[in-house]
Amino acid sequence: MARYYLNIRNGGGYVEDMEGQELPDLAAARLQAIEGVRSVLSEEARQGEIDLSGSIEIADQAGNILLILPFSDAVHLRLNEKEA
Secondary structure, eight states: OEEEEEEEEETTEEEOOSSOEEESSHHHHHHHHHHHHHHHHHHHHHHTOOOTTOEEEEEOTTOOEEEEEEGGGGOOOOOSOOOO
């Protein structure tokens, strides 16, 4: 297992993950990041404003950015229903 750090960058600024998480691989870290984004967005929804311009940077223990997950990749927005 490797340690991954999920740093949040959004309209509120930059929040560095100081602890990180032991995860099996980058795919598992991406899934954890998606869950984190959805949690942030659910709180924003309760406040009445959702900002999809943020991202989560997944970094390794050396601080190398391995993947950037835009908030918009964590959700699917459906604005209009198509008539059947």
